[in-house]
Amino acid sequence: MKNGKFITLGIETSCDESAASIVADGRELLSNVISSQIDIHTQFGGVVPEIASRKHLENINMVIDKAIKDANCTVDDIDLIGVTYGPGLVGALLIGVAAAKAMAYACDIPLVGVNHMHGHVAANYLEHPELEPPFMGLVVSGGHTNIIFVEEYNTCRKLGGTRDDAAGEAFDKVARVIGLGYPGGPKVDKAAREGDKAAIDFKRVYLEKGSYDFSFSGLKTQALNYLNTEKQAGREINVNDVAASFQEAVVEVIVDKAIAAALEYDQKRIVMAGGVASNSRLRELICERAAEHNIEVLRPSPILCTDNGAMIASAAYYAYKNGERSGFDLDAVPGLEF
Amino acid sequence: MKILALETTGKYGSAAVIDDGRVYCAESSGEMNHLKEIIKITGEALEAAGITKKELTHIAASVGPGSFTGIRIGVTVARTMAQMLDLPCVAVSSLESMAENVKTAAMESGCETVAAVINARRHQTYAGAWSIKDGKLINLLDDRQYMIEEFLEQLAGNRVYFVGDGIDAYEEIIQAETGLEAYVMAEGKLRYQTAEAVAKLAAEAASEGNVVGYEELMPDYMRLSEAEQRLKEGTLSDKIKKLNRRG
Ligand SMILES: Nc1ncnc2c1ncn2[C@@H]1O[C@H](COP(=O)(O)OP(=O)(O)OP(=O)(O)O)[C@@H](O)[C@H]1O
Ligand SMILES: [Mg+2]
Numbered sequence: 001m002k003n004g005k006f007i008t009l010g011i012e013t014s015c016d017e018s019a020a021s022i023v024a025d026g027r028e029l030l031s032n033v034i035s036s037q038i039d040i041h042t043q044f045g046g047v048v049p050e051i052a053s054r055k056h057l058e059n060i061n062m063v064i065d066k067a068i069k070d071a072n073c074t075v076d077d078i079d080l081i082g083v084t085y086g087p088g089l090v091g092a093l094l095i096g097v098a099a100a101k102a103m104a105y106a107c108d109i110p111l112v113g114v115n116h117m118h119g120h121v122a123a124n125y126l127e128h129p130e131l132e133p134p135f136m137g138l139v140v141s142g143g144h145t146n147i148i149f150v151e152e153y154n155t156c157r158k159l160g161g162t163r164d165d166a167a168g169e170a171f172d173k174v175a176r177v178i179g180l181g182y183p184g185g186p187k188v189d190k191a192a193r194e195g196d197k198a199a200i201d202f203k204r205v206y207l208e209k210g211s212y213d214f215s216f217s218g219l220k221t222q223a224l225n226y227l228n229t230e231k232q233a234g235r236e237i238n239v240n241d242v243a244a245s246f247q248e249a250v251v252e253v254i255v256d257k258a259i260a261a262a263l264e265y266d267q268k269r270i271v272m273a274g275g276v277a278s279n280s281r282l283r284e285l286i287c288e289r290a291a292e293h294n295i296e297v298l299r300p301s302p303i304l305c306t307d308n309g310a311m312i313a314s315a316a317y318y319a320y321k322n323g324e325r326s327g328f329d330l331d332a333v334p335g336l337e338f
Numbered sequence: 339m340k341i342l343a344l345e346t347t348g349k350y351g352s353a354a355v356i357d358d359g360r361v362y363c364a365e366s367s368g369e370m371n372h373l374k375e376i377i378k379i380t381g382e383a384l385e386a387a388g389i390t391k392k393e394l395t396h397i398a399a400s401v402g403p404g405s406f407t408g409i410r411i412g413v414t415v416a417r418t419m420a421q422m423l424d425l426p427c428v429a430v431s432s433l434e435s436m437a438e439n440v441k442t443a444a445m446e447s448g449c450e451t452v453a454a455v456i457n458a459r460r461h462q463t464y465a466g467a468w469s470i471k472d473g474k475l476i477n478l479l480d481d482r483q484y485m486i487e488e489f490l491e492q493l494a495g496n497r498v499y500f501v502g503d504g505i506d507a508y509e510e511i512i513q514a515e516t517g518l519e520a521y522v523m524a525e526g527k528l529r530y531q532t533a534e535a536v537a538k539l540a541a542e543a544a545s546e547g548n549v550v551g552y553e554e555l556m557p558d559y560m561r562l563s564e565a566e567q568r569l570k571e572g573t574l575s576d577k578i579k580k581l582n583r584r585g
Binding site: 043044048050051053054057058060061062064065075090091094095097098099101102103105106107328329330331332 | 373374375376377378380381391406407410411413414415416417418419421422552553556557559563564565566569574
């Protein structure tokens, strides 16, 4: 406890960010340290699991130390340790889990394993102090595209998910195909601002009527086919137009389904999370469409959209309040479901 | 000196506490259960030694070579415990500790050389060899990556006691090697890594002042990741899709 507040340390190593953060009373951000490996992985064109695991090991202790110091706390102030135990890359996850367990054991601090996706949703509790469940959640990240009905803290009903590629994954793949490189999402977003979103007719895949599932894998093939055709015809390719048209196809489907879900479940709020929630066109279109139905759209600031320890701390706090505890036998679960 | 030693580089995980030369060891129940059981066996080793974690003076870990994942579990737990308990660390080689563990058995079976061999697949190994002189191990072949055939060739003329999971993989190749004067293979639990030997070597190292801060306790993988290897060789592009997660 510090100044009468419950102090949680959140640890996150599910992919290529080693992150730790101190959060007071589950809502108030006291520190947020993120050591990104993006520069290292860029030369390989994507995250290399073995390298990510090696870097996490080298970084994690320093990151934890800095998170505690930046918050002007000491280890003795910490009431709870929350750690991501899945989903993610197994070798990456286990660094965070091993460090969290060793710390919990060495310092006699309670431990809670956190579902990374619940963490993404919880990022909103840090940003919006008044936000409480229930609400409609839209998680769009590098590995996930989910519409979830958040009934209570850390209780989510999955209404739909991707059947193949996640939204962020589609951005990354198409970015590679059109030569924008890695990480693709922000680069496509930027290029799209200079492009014509009606230039190419990318297919909108809605699947069965009423389904909240997604399918984005066809977009990469379509982009490849388009590039080939243009090349064979000797036409110059406008990368900005491809980016804008592709992005519009992804964003439209996501927005339509999220609005439909909010209406069906009679929810007046859509809460976004995950790296793709930073996409400027997605924000623009979802706000526009939501306003027509008097639905409010919430999302975290970009720094809390991508992976961070703060969202894990917040989710851990609410799990702990709900009586959840993890034992020292906590294991990494790479394929953990929502 | 009261040292906690962790060994998770092979298929059986273990933790040991060495207190004034006496070693108390706890083993993981199954194979490859390192992450799940490491804290439990750490607690068991401390309990067997009758001390609390606050009484520890050093944290030691077997830093490899061995399973990359296994190495990371032990080293991460050791680093974090040392960080939180404010203790120095000791790095121990998995190969050397295996050799140390079978030293007596080797002498008893008439071998003057110990070879520790870890399987790195496709005829590759992480290995090292020592001569036993006056009950001490003297380095004979450096710890590094060897092809099993190359390693055996360099041991020609020796009476060799083999230890390590390299035996499981290359038993037939070792048996077929005609250059060796004689050979014996470690059997049962003696064949694999154990924290007991790590603790003993750590106590020696610590008494000689060979300790590091927790930030400097580093894995010894003995090998670059495949992606880095390919980047170095210039063969990355054809493999890139298989290596990264979202190809
Ligand atoms: N402005 C943007 N527009 C579109 N996509 C973006 C934008 N910014 C980031 N992204 C995408 O977001 C993804 C990263 O988000 P995040 O860090 O939440 O995913 P992750 O943690 O890798 O995946 P998960 O949480 O599902 O395991 C990447 O695929 C990236 O391209
Ligand atoms: Mg994420």
